[in-house]
Amino acid sequence: MQPIRVLIVDDSALVRQVLSEILATDPRFEVLGTAKDPYDAREKIKQLNPDVLTLDVEMPRMDGVTFLRNLMRLRPMPVVMISSLTEQGAEITLQALELGAVDFVSKPKIGVAQGLEEYADTIREKVAMAARVDVQPLADRLARRRQATPDDLPAVDPKLSADAVIARGGRRTFRTTERIIAIGASTGGTEAIREILEALPADAPGIVISQHIPAAFSAPFAARMDRHSAMTVCEAADGQQILPGHVYIAPGDRHLLVERSGARYLCRLNDGPPVNRHKPSVDVMFRAVAQHVGPNAIGVLLTGMGDDGARGLLEMRENGAPTLIQDERTSVVWGMPGEAARIGAADEELPLPRIAARLLALARAE
Numbered sequence: 234m235q236p237i238r239v240l241i242v243d244d245s246a247l248v249r250q251v252l253s254e255i256l257a258t259d260p261r262f263e264v265l266g267t268a269k270d271p272y273d274a275r276e277k278i279k280q281l282n283p284d285v286l287t288l289d290v291e292m293p294r295m296d297g298v299t300f301l302r303n304l305m306r307l308r309p310m311p312v313v314m315i316s317s318l319t320e321q322g323a324e325i326t327l328q329a330l331e332l333g334a335v336d337f338v339s340k341p342k343i344g345v346a347q348g349l350e351e352y353a354d355t356i357r358e359k360v361a362m363a364a365r366v367d368v369q370p371l372a373d374r375l376a377r378r379r380q381a382t383p384d385d386l387p388a389v390d391p392k393l394s395a396d397a398v399i400a401r402g403g404r405r406t407f408r409t410t411e412r413i414i415a416i417g418a419s420t421g422g423t424e425a426i427r428e429i430l431e432a433l434p435a436d437a438p439g440i441v442i443s444q445h446i447p448a449a450f451s452a453p454f455a456a457r458m459d460r461h462s463a464m465t466v467c468e469a470a471d472g473q474q475i476l477p478g479h480v481y482i483a484p485g486d487r488h489l490l491v492e493r494s495g496a497r498y499l500c501r502l503n504d505g506p507p508v509n510r511h512k513p514s515v516d517v518m519f520r521a522v523a524q525h526v527g528p529n530a531i532g533v534l535l536t537g538m539g540d541d542g543a544r545g546l547l548e549m550r551e552n553g554a555p556t557l558i559q560d561e562r563t564s565v566v567w568g569m570p571g572e573a574a575r576i577g578a579a580d581e582e583l584p585l586p587r588i589a590a591r592l593l594a595l596a597r598a599e
Contacts, residue, residue: 236260236261236262236263237261237262237263237284237285237360237361237364238262238263238265238281238282238283238284238285239256239262239263239264239265239283239284239285239286239287239360240264240265240266240267240268240274240277240278240281240283240285240286240287241253241256241264241266241267241268241287242267242268242269242270242271242273242274242286242287242288242289242292242297242300243267243268243269243287243288243289243292243315244269244270244289244291244292244293245289245345246269247345247346248289248315248340248345248349249267249269251345251346251349251350252287252315252349252356253267255349255350255353255356255357256356256357256360259357261357261361262357262360262361265277265281265283266281270292270293270294270295271292271294271295271297271299271300272294272295274286274288274300275300278304278308278310283310284310284311284364285310285311285312285313285360285363285364286304286310286311286312286313287312287313287314287315287338287360288300288301288312288313288314288315288329288334289314289315290314290315290316290317290322290325290326290329291317291321291322291325296325297314297325297329298325298328298329298332301314301329301332301333301334302332305332305333305368305371305372306372306376309333309368309369309371309372310368311335311363311364311366311368312329312333312334312335312363313334313335313336313337313338313356313359313360313363314326314329314330314334314336314337314338315337315338315340316329316337316338316339316340317339317340320449320453322339322340322449323447323449323450323453323454324453324457326450327423327450327453327454327457330423330424331423331424331427333368333371333372335359335362335363335366335368335420335421335565336359336362336363336420336421338352338355338356338359339352339447339449358538359420362420362538362566365566366565366566370562370563371565393506393507393508393509394508394509394516394544395508395514395516395517395519395520395544395545397505397506397508398488398490398503398505398506398508398514398517399490399503399517399520399521399524401520401548411438411477411498411529412438412439412529412530412531412595412596413438413439413440413441413475413491413498413522413526413529413530413531414437414438414439414440414441414530414531414533414592414596415440415441415442415491415518415519415522415526415530415531415532415533415549416429416440416441416442416443416533416534416535417442417443417444417515417518417519417532417533417534417535417537417541417542417545417546417569418442418443418444418445418515418534418535418536418537418569419444419445419511419515419536419537419538419539419541419566419568419569420445420536420537420538420565420566420568421535421536421537421564421565421566422444422445422535422536422537423444423446423454424565425535425536425559425563425564425565425585426442426444426458426535427457427458427461428585428586428589429533429585429588429589429592430458430461430462430464430466430480431461431462432589432590433462433463433464433589433592433593434463434464434593435463435464435478436477436478437464437477437478437592437593437596438477438531438596439475439476439477439478439479439480439481439498440464440479440480440481441469441475441480441481441483441489441491441500441518441522442480442481442482442483442489443483443488443489443513443514443515443517443518443542444482444483444513445511445513445515445537445541446485447485447486448484448485448486449485450485451468451482451483451484451485452468452484454482455467455468455480455482458480458482462480464478464479464480465478465479465480466479466480466482467479467480467481467482468481468482468483468484469481469482469483469484469489469500469502470500470502471500471501471502472499472500472501473499473500474497474498474499474500475491475497475498475499475500481500483502483513483518484502484513485513486504486512487502487503487504487512487513488502488503488504488505488508488512488513488514488517488518489501489502489503489513489517489518490502490503490517490518490521491518491521491522491525491526492521492525493525493526498525498526501521503517505517508541509539509540509541510539510541511539511541514541514542515534515537515541515542515545515569516541516542516543516544516545517545518545519532519542519545519546519548519549520545520548522549522554523545523548523549523551523552523554524552526554527552527553527554528552528553528554529554530549530554531554531555531556531557531592531595531596532545532546532549532550532554532555532556532557533556533557533558533559533588533592534546534556534557534558534559534569534570534573534578534579535558535559535564535569535570535585536559536563536564536565536566536567536569536570537564537566537568537569537570538566538568538569539568539569539572540568540569540572541569542569542573543569543570543572543573543575543576543578544576544578546558546573546578546579547573547576547577547578549578550578550579550580555580555581555595556573556578556579556580556581557579557580557581557582557583557588557591557592558570558573558574558578558579558581558582558583559582559583559584559585559588560582560583560584560585562584563584563585563586564585570582
């Protein structure tokens with residue numbers, strides 16, 4: 234089996250060295266070289282033809298987003314962004330994901346070398362996953378979007394189940410006319426969520442979303458989605474009422490649950506342990522929705538690495554909720570929806586462009 238050929242692009246000599254050592258110790262990878270800025274990277278891409286690029290977000294001479302925009306237009310290839318855990322870093326990284334980056338790794342604010350070493354396994358897995366992604370369909374969709382609209386954008390935890398946060402079983406609810414849509418996603422999900430929200434009207438049912446994302450990124454992500462949606466999008470707060478026309482995104486360091494209180498549905502934030510190594514966990518949110526919303530809910534599992542959300546989606550289906558998954562062709566990574574398909578959790582498997590319309594049809598059905 235041929236090793237994955239990687240080019241590392243970062244203006245920090247220390248980061249270039251640490252990333253090179255992290256990848257070089259794994260026989261799955263061959264580090265072809267490093268580049269100190271996009272101009273250096275452009276020449277080395279031509280010479281070395283890497284399979285995957287790791288790309289710093291903030292660099293001199295040309296920022297990573299500008300370089301990524303040109304790369305995805307002229308020579309699409311899998312890219313993993315190396316991002317800082319700051320508000321500015323989060324905003325730029327979200328732009329990069331919209332422009333076609335497969336995933337990102339967060340750089341610690343201090344102790345960069347030690348911090349990156351602590352994430353060594355995550356870095357290796359994200360680079361290996363990126364190498365399996367066919368970025369050409371994504372690049373084609375981005376090109377169509379550019380034509381249609383102006384481009385104005387700038388250590389391993391134990392794998393716990395949802396039982397660690399919320400017990401299985403619980404109460405079931407009677408069907409009402411009020412619907413709640415629950416969406417879970419991971420790798421590739423920020424762009425998939427954006428496409429769905431852009432297609433929904435201002436009076437769509439209330440939506441709760443768990444997207445695997447760091448704590449520093451969830452508020453900027455919610456603000457970005459609010460700018461692109463006719464609905465009102467916010468980072469969820471504990472006790473917040475779920476209303477039609479509103480979208481509630483889980484904070485990056487809390488599980489998002491849904492609770493029935495009289496005639497109202499409320500957001501509940503939970504600081505329990507990571508589930509499936511994620512916090513927020515899609516399985517946790519889906520289980521809460523299955524128990525408190527039941528057949529009044531609609532479940533959607535989008536692109537993502539791993540299997541978080543698959544079992545929770547099955548619980549939603551068993552409690553009477555219609556369930557959808559994104560198909561393999563339009564997913565960046567068909568891990569989470571693929572596992573849902575394997576265990577029989579999905580009523581329907583749809584391409585991303587058809588999901589919004591199907592959600593509206595299901596919400597309006599008797």
